[in-house]
Amino acid sequence: MPSTYSQISTTTLGSNVASYTFSNIPQTYTNLVLVANIQSTATQYHGENIKIGFNGNTSSTLSATRLQGDNSSAGSGRSSGVTTSIISGRAINQTSGNSTSVFTPNIFHIPNYSNTTTFKSWLARFNEITSAGSYYGAFAGLFQSTAAITSITIYDGLDSSPALLAAGSTFTLYGIKGA
């Protein structure tokens, strides 16, 4: 039986950085899974936005709809026509005012990423739970480009006060083959 779930690349941050990019993604798989276990240097909230971008895109072709909970209520919202990246979730634990040993899983599924005829949709779930608060749910996203995805960037940054992805955060990209 052929192997179908393979690690493409993994890294653990040795220092705080503004973003992390997987580049030169091979086009030999059917789907991608990105597992980002993240902590932020933000201090304002229990969580912090993260964003995802594809192929270094800078046009207004990204959108996403979210379903989320935050301990006391459920909600939904969306962003569209985003120029550089999609807000992916307020889902990272801060490193001050909270436990420094807590990281947040963010798991992205990107099917049919290498085709050159359709736009790229993706699904993500994020699961923050900390002593200061929680934020968890799912995102459905769209990248209106028919280009194959060759790079993915994860950014940290609340728009009004950019922060950094903290050292110790891990990013792993898997490829899934259809056969």
Next chain:
Amino acid sequence: MADTFVKIATVTVGSGGSSTIDFTSIPATYTDLCVKVSGRQTVSGADSMGLKLNGATTGNSSRWLSGNSSAVIVGTDASSVIVVSYAGLPGSGATANTFSNIEIYIPNYAGATAKSISSDSVGENNTTSAGLANISILAGLQTSTSAITSLTLSPYSGGNFVQYSTATLYGILKA
């Protein structure tokens, strides 16, 4: 390129049922763990499912977002288990032969940080009654920084897993 999604063990509940499904002596040679569960339990209504890491009964907390066809709710728990499925295990009152579909993901399980858990759960059983079919997204936390060497799953309200309930533990292999 290394294979990365490797089955460590599968448990299938036998006749007579079982109050827990246990995975022990989990090797520390992977990066992440993933558990996929097809389960049903003996209490009449749909029940939640709990998870213990290394048998820990303290330091557990859970949050969930759940829909049951008539309402969307959020909930919290800080008991002796981490809730990894909210009302996702069909009970004795559910349509016969229906089992849940639950996935639990645990990144960096062998590391020296607290253990954050992501899970989702579906308990559809072709009924018109709200509350007997649930879909949920859950976040869990165990504050211990010890490496995980054992997992225990159990119905939250004290029932048993019924025969043919299965759970498979996968290791996501380091490169």
